[in-house]
Amino acid sequence: MLKKIKAEWFSNVRGDVLAGIVVALALIPEAIAFSIIAGVDPMVGLYASFLISVIIAFIGGRPGMISAATGAMALLMVPLVRDHGVEYLLAATILTGVIQVLFGVFKVAKVMKFIPRAVMIGFVNALAILIFMAQVPHFVGINNTTYIFVAITLAIVYIVPRFLKSVPAPLIALVLLTAVAIYSGFELRTVGDLGAITKSLPSFLIPDVPFSIETIMIVLPYSLALAIVGLLESLLTASIVDDMTGTGSDKNKESRGQGIANFVTGFFGGMAGCAMIGQSVINIKSGGRGRLSTLVSGVFLIFLIIVLGDLVVQIPMPVLVGIMIMVAIGTFDWSSFTYLKKAPRTDAAVMVLTVLIVVYTHDLSIGVIAGVLLSAIFFVAKISKIEVKKRMENATPRYSVEGQLFFASVEDFLEKFDYSIENENVIIDFTDAHVWDDSGVGAIDRVVLKFKENGNEVILEGLDSGSKKLVDKLAIFNSKNAKLPTH
């Protein structure tokens, strides 16, 4: 136990501390920008990023992964904050935590494998598009200086890393352009125009909402959506960190950890968050591996805010917009275009529909659920194709069944037989088939009984053991009084 703690915390102190600092610097602009997306004060996102990082450092299931306030979560909160205010958002954050802890306890992480790749790709693409769309009102049609600042920010974040890798480029853009804006007096909107920065640590508070069923009914749909989306992004991020480090992680522990982190964050004035793909990648690339890196990122972030809070309000909005455009471009899965060409048509359709549904509803959770349902329907349609071939063997007809016999394929199955023959021995061969459910057995009953009506004898051959068990248990065609059901 002690050995494990030592390995997870102190096996890479230098790398973890340095990477943690880099991540903290990269987190600040994002935490502020995501708060603005959600429609709350920057402090709500900054407190969330601080608290979630620190809590996850101790109880997360994936050392080296960075969790904080995220775009995916912020986008889900927009209508709740707009219609009911920030106190309801805090209540929703607490409830999100409870739901995620339950997900962890009931091992929902396992269910993740039922979410098809096409839906996950659609998810990240939709997220990228929504983050971009959320920036549009902050830079389109304000003034030319705004456009120029966005352009310079983009130039810095894409060109500087080619030459300088140790300092995050977004930070360079932030510091440089904030300084330019302060000294030049250009007319630009700043973070201060959209909210206030408090230079203090978060303190405990109970959200100021009425304790009633009505309140729960208001926040529950948001909490559910936040819990699902948060878990989805966290587990995807965990898989990416697993791959980058060549190590494994405990997904259920991560889910519980995310839940506890959100639960606590809600009581300290922070918004719900989850793991961040981009920041986790930065952490690992900068040499972060252990829990210490996650802790340092959170602590250093709040330290900077307390020390430099007065400067943060002077950050020009166009710089944040530029950084968010970079985040959107980095989030988008650019290989989706080759995926569209190469993947099976149904998968490509699921991906595109997931994106369209999210962009239309502005709700990532609806897109994911619709995508999963759609893939399930496509899957059933694909495997429900059943073939029945008829062959004559010494004047006895022999039917060979090929495929899966279950509720979705019974109708096709029933139509494949020629029931007009009389007084023959009919053989039905199930060697290449499998019977899955009582609808399948019912279909066999119907076929056998229909043949028997005309005085035929029916022999079933080649049922595999699973199918045979089901048929023996459920079929009625062997009992003497069996009649063809009339429905």
Place this chain on the structure above:
Amino acid sequence: MYKKVLLAVDGSDHSIRAAKQAVKIAAPSPDAQVTIVFVADHANAKNEVLHSGSSMELDLKRRKKIQPIEETLAAGQVKYKVEILHGTPGPAIVEYANKEKFDILIIGSRGLNGLQEMVLGSVSHKVVKRANCPVLIVK
């Protein structure tokens, strides 16, 4: 004679050419062993994880990339083992080569032009500069 040979590959045609040279170098000494090293690039991690159903599937995809190289070595009757590293290709190869103390490092050159090299950076150049063992770059 070379005993510990490191062959750095990315699955491209260049690395197959490098593998052919590795056979020539390792085949004469009976106790030589070639270590094939493949770096799963951190820059592609998100994309690769997103496009594979599971970590098993991803591992299989990477193994498939190395397969033609394994075949080349097997055909040359050279003993080999495969090592998959995670990181940024240049530094990851250098770190591994210097830690394990190989007699020689063989790597294919992608043959980029000046501009591509400025933008992408040449892995083989970085390796030559920082590895502590002799390096053979195969064109």
